[in-house]
Amino acid sequence: KAGVTQTPRYLIKTRGQQVTLSCSPISGHRSVSWYQQTPGQGLQFLFEYFSETQRNKGNFPGRFSGRQFSNSRSEMNVSTLELGDSALYLCASSPFGGTGDTQYFGPGTRLTVL
Amino acid sequence: LAKTTQPISMDSYEGQEVNITCSHNNIATNDYITWYQQFPSQGPRFIIQGYKTKVTNEVASLFIPADRKSSTLSLPRVSLSDTAVYYCLVGDFLSYSGNTPLVFGKGTRLSVIA
Numbered sequence: 001k002a003g004v005t006q007t008p009r010y011l012i013k014t015r016g017q018q019v020t021l022s023c024s025p026i027s028g029h030r031s032v033s034w035y036q037q038t039p040g041q042g043l044q045f046l047f048e049y050f051s052e053t054q055r056n057k058g059n060f061p062g063r064f065s066g067r068q069f070s071n072s073r074s075e076m077n078v079s080t081l082e083l084g085d086s087a088l089y090l091c092a093s094s095p096f097g098g099t100g101d102t103q104y105f106g107p108g109t110r111l112t113v114l
Numbered sequence: 115l116a117k118t119t120q121p122i123s124m125d126s127y128e129g130q131e132v133n134i135t136c137s138h139n140n141i142a143t144n145d146y147i148t149w150y151q152q153f154p155s156q157g158p159r160f161i162i163q164g165y166k167t168k169v170t171n172e173v174a175s176l177f178i179p180a181d182r183k184s185s186t187l188s189l190p191r192v193s194l195s196d197t198a199v200y201y202c203l204v205g206d207f208l209s210y211s212g213n214t215p216l217v218f219g220k221g222t223r224l225s226v227i228a
Contacts, residue, residue, distance in 0.1 A: 004157075035218075043158070043201075043218040090157045099205025100146040105157025 001026055004093050004106035012112045018079040021109045023091030025072050029104070031097025032074040034066060035090040037108075043090070049074055050097050078111075086113045118202045123223040132189045134222050136202030139183050144206040147178060147185045152199045152221070161200075162187070189224075197226045 005024045013019050025032050034046040045058040049068035066076040072093070078085055088110050092103040119137040126132045138147070146165050150158035162169055164176040164185070175188040189196055199221040 042220050045217065088155060092157065099203075100144075100148065100163075101205075102148065102160050102163065103150075103158070105159065108155070108157055110155070 001028075004091060004104050006089075006091050006106040006109050008109060009107065010110045010112075012114060013081050014114050015081055015083060017081050018077065019081060019111060020075055020077045021089055021091075021111075023074045023076075023093075023106060025074070025091075025093030026104055029093035029095050030072055031094045031101070032068055032072060033092045033094075033097070033103065034074070034076050035092065036060070037088045037090060038086075046076065046089075048097055055097065081113045083113050086111060117217075118204055118219060120200075120202050120219070120222045122220060123225070125225045125227060126192055127227050128193055129191050132192050132196070132224060132226075134187045134189075134200055134202075134224070135184055136187070137184045138202070138204045141182050141204050142206065145182075145204045146206070147176065147182075148203045148205070149174070149176065149187045150201040150203065150218070152201065158201060158218070192224075192226045194226050194228060197224060199223050 007022045031050045033048040035043050036046055037043045046060055047057045047066050048055050052068045063079045068074045088108045090105055090108045092105045094101040094103050146163055148163040149161045151161050152158040162171055162174045162176045164178055166178050169176045177186045201218045201221040
């Protein structure tokens with residue numbers, strides 16, 4: 001089975017712009033979660049989608065949003081970018097999204113905001 | 115979702131066995147214990163999962179005492195390539211808690227020295 005794929009792998013944007021990141025989960029996985037990782041804050045949960053519905057959301061401002069399509073692919077969007085949004089954005093998929101379910105992570109998208 | 119506590123960092127020499135202990139005092143009956151490994155600029159990778167006693171795979175062993183309030187990840191004969199951050203998570207496979215997202219915490223930073 002192909003693993004989780006994320007595009008693009010690297011992205012450079014300027015403050016005020018918006019960005020869309022894409023994630024393709026492992027075939028058959030219905031849950032997709034997004035995480036932000038920075039050196040200072042570690043791995044922080046953004047949100048989780050299951051069958052096109054957002055089931056949970058972390059403590060991030062409304063500038064961070066996402067969606068999931070019928071084929072389980074997911075996108076996340078960040079509007080009005082700030083310097084502090086520079087981070088590695090990771091997507092993970094799992095069969096059901098249970099808290100004990102094994103998460104399979106993609107390689108991440110490295111976002112740099114100038 | 116049971117909260118976990120693990121050491122911030124550990125150092126080891128090549129060829130030694132490394133044991134990383136995770137405390138999860140309020141683990142629930144249906145919870146499993148899962149460990150992930152993360153290298154810099156990559157997504158976390160599943161290492162091992164267990165419920166009780168001992169689990170062993172090709173890369174690690176997981177020891178879980180009878181009361182399940184802690185667990186120990188054992189890495190035999192570590193090499194420089196085992197330098198990474200190791201995360202301990204506790205959760206139920208199919209139980210989804212809408213108000214409690216998956217929390218990776220800070221993990222344990224293992225440094226293997228030649």
